[in-house]
Amino acid sequence: MSLLVNSNTIGAGAEEARGHSGGGALREIYDVNAQVVSVAVVPGEVYRAKLVAPEIARSARPLQFVNVEVSQGPHPFLRRPFSLSWFSAAEGLIEITWAVVGEGSKIMTQWETGTEVRVLGPLGNGFSLKDIKGEALQNADRPRLWLVGGGTGLLPMYPLAKEAASQGWEVALFYGARSMAQVMDTSRFVKAGCRVIVATEDGTYGSRGRVTDLLEPVIPELGHEDVIVACGPVPMLRSVKNLMALSAAPLYVSLESRMACGTGLCKGCAVRAAGDEEKYYHVCSDGPVFRADQVELGGAP
Numbered sequence: 415m416s417l418l419v420n421s422n423t424i425g426a427g428a429e430e431a432r433g434h435s436g437g438g439a440l441r442e443i444y445d446v447n448a449q450v451v452s453v454a455v456v457p458g459e460v461y462r463a464k465l466v467a468p469e470i471a472r473s474a475r476p477l478q479f480v481n482v483e484v485s486q487g488p489h490p491f492l493r494r495p496f497s498l499s500w501f502s503a504a505e506g507l508i509e510i511t512w513a514v515v516g517e518g519s520k521i522m523t524q525w526e527t528g529t530e531v532r533v534l535g536p537l538g539n540g541f542s543l544k545d546i547k548g549e550a551l552q553n554a555d556r557p558r559l560w561l562v563g564g565g566t567g568l569l570p571m572y573p574l575a576k577e578a579a580s581q582g583w584e585v586a587l588f589y590g591a592r593s594m595a596q597v598m599d600t601s602r603f604v605k606a607g608c609r610v611i612v613a614t615e616d617g618t619y620g621s622r623g624r625v626t627d628l629l630e631p632v633i634p635e636l637g638h639e640d641v642i643v644a645c646g647p648v649p650m651l652r653s654v655k656n657l658m659a660l661s662a663a664p665l666y667v668s669l670e671s672r673m674a675c676g677t678g679l680c681k682g683c684a685v686r687a688a689g690d691e692e693k694y695y696h697v698c699s700d701g702p703v704f705r706a707d708q709v710e711l712g713g714a715p
């Protein structure tokens with residue numbers, strides 16, 4: 415089954431909030447039975463599964479996500495959102511990678527090759543470098559993309575990193591985890607041509623500290639030829655936003671929130687617009703990527 419959605423009509427202000435022109439056209443969303451072709455526990459204490467979903471793989475963009483029906487029974491009732499950590503239109507495959515945090519993600523650990531799962535997607539507007547306006551970027555010899563990922567916030571970044579590197583962008587990934595056990599494999603980023611710098615809070619892998627400690631020293635270097643995309647827990651995003659306050663480089667944040675429908679209908683994933691107490695965006699349909707200056711990320715870090 416497929417349905418057509420228009421990002422401008424689902425989420426008023428979507429274009430404005432994202433600060434780029436990715437939406438507007440009709441997008442197709444598919445609700446499919448996807449078969450699991452591989453599933454494994456991978457470094458970082460996460461599970462990774464590839465599923466056959468040609469329709470979703472064909473129309474997916476970096477930083478989009480899918481809503482997964484984790485149980486065919488009545489509980490848990492709601493589907494769970496997971497980013498596309500990889501997809502291949504040519505192979506008709508999508509990949510999701512997840513940390514076990516509660517009932518739904520635990521049920522998913524029982525998947526095996528051949529399991530069929532109901533999946534809705536691709537959801538959200540995603541983010542593509544083609545969407546970013548700006549003369550400086552268009553004219554840059556080698557524009558730079560700086561990815562800042564905290565915890566599972568690393569997961570949606572790979573399709574974007576790959577797209578950017580293949581288009582001649584210089585790509586650096588700053589990635590932070592709590593400890594070595596939670597450090598996920600970044601070798602696919604390295605293979606794609608990205609520079610990867612890792613920090614752990616306890617110093618057991620990479621440098622000791624938070625991912626924002628990695629970012630801070632490079633901020634004075636950043637200018638109009640740079641784009642920063644951050645994904646991770648809200649306190650991390652807030653710190654990145656604060657650090658970048660005086661920088662000329664645009665900062666985009668990819669948000670997570672509790673979700674139900676994933677398509678803009680239930681209004682359950684609202685985030686407040688910056689500077690306007692009465693205006694809200696919806697993470698699933700206006701986002702999940704927003705210009706950082708358009709959304710309220712709360713007070714001091």
Ligand SMILES: Cc1cc2nc3c(=O)[nH]c(=O)nc-3n(C[C@H](O)[C@H](O)[C@H](O)COP(=O)(O)OP(=O)(O)OC[C@H]3O[C@@H](n4cnc5c(N)ncnc54)[C@H](O)[C@@H]3O)c2cc1C
Nearest residue numbers: 494495496497511512513515516517518519569670671672
């Ligand atoms: C757009 C989007 C993309 C996501 N991508 C990934 C991904 O690629 N990999 C991954 O591991 N997780 C991802 N998440 C988070 C994932 O959806 C939740 O971990 C999952 O829904 C938890 O379901 P559960 O039934 O296991 O836990 P629940 O029993 O529902 O909750 C357990 C705990 O997790 C917290 N939690 C649940 N859902 C969320 C959420 N959406 N955001 C923040 N905290 C939450 C709850 O507050 C609670 O403390 C994403 C979330 C969104 C909105």
Ligand code: FES
Nearest residue numbers: 674676678681698
């Ligand atoms: S999850 Fe329903 S509106 Fe976003």
